[in-house]
Amino acid sequence: WGNLGHETVAYIATNFVSSTTKTYFQNILGDTTTDYLANVATWADTYRYTTAGEYSEPYHFIDANDNPPTSCGVDYDRDCDSAGCVVSAINNYTTRVQETSLKSSERIIAAKMIIHFVGDIHQPLHDENLDVGGNDIDVTYAGTSTNLHHIWDTNMPEQLVGGYTLADAKTWAANLTTGIKTGTYKSSASSWLTGMDLSDPVSSSMIWAQDSNAYVCTTVMPNGVSSVENVDLSGDYYDTAIPVIEEQIAKAGYRLAAWLNLIATGST
């Protein structure tokens, strides 16, 4: 996701964490404002472009070697590169953030990585190998030339919300939070937490990756690559994609809150 997506995920999580969790992460991050999660949600995207942070580039995705739209599926042993992937990164940083013997600068990095990667794993094209997660699929969006990955990360969320500031993210998060508490997602939200186990972050986050990757076959390219290449995707395609984007952002925020709650109570 772009900045808007990550910051929205963080604000949704902020709305669902316990007060213990809030204190725990405000302490680690050294930020007692209400924006303590959103303020660091995009740090990992800046870091991966620095020389020091180059190693973390593969941590933003898992390249499922499936065959969309005929068959979708993620396999940890097959698809998580030896250099690491989003699932191994969530595993590693979940352990590290709980290690009180670690330097505080390292626990800050671990917290920031978890907040970011639980967002990224919910972007369907971050769970897909085909054409570098859609980066090599050229598309047109509202008259401009871009790629399929980018419109899922950025253009479609920003078209829905009408901006990409921290305030826009807070507003979108408030809407999706209402959806979880009393609206569209009320009846499914508890099922989003199925299989979550702090002692097994790989299995836990593979459920999220699997769930997200399935949308590559049903929504991202149900009729294959060629069907998205020669039409402007800001119309009918946007209309079918946007409910999935909203649900994936809502799920990511709700799951992030639950995961942070487990971390904060599991290591007190």
Ligand code: DCM
């Ligand atoms: N980004 C975004 N929307 C854009 C461009 C970038 O959300 N149109 C996000 C993703 C990038 C991060 O911001 O990884 C940093 O971008 P930049 O280096 O362009 O400031």
Ligand code: DCM
């Ligand atoms: N940005 C964004 N969405 C856009 C354009 C930019 O989220 N449509 C973000 C990415 C960068 C910052 O704003 O972090 C500045 O971008 P730029 O230098 O491209 O204006």
Ligand code: DCM
């Ligand atoms: N990306 C991905 N899968 C890949 C490679 C990259 O999901 N195999 C993501 C990471 C960024 C976006 O695509 O969100 C653009 O990556 P880059 O800046 O490395 O081109």
Ligand code: ZN
């Ligand atoms: Zn992306």
Ligand code: ZN
């Ligand atoms: Zn990322």
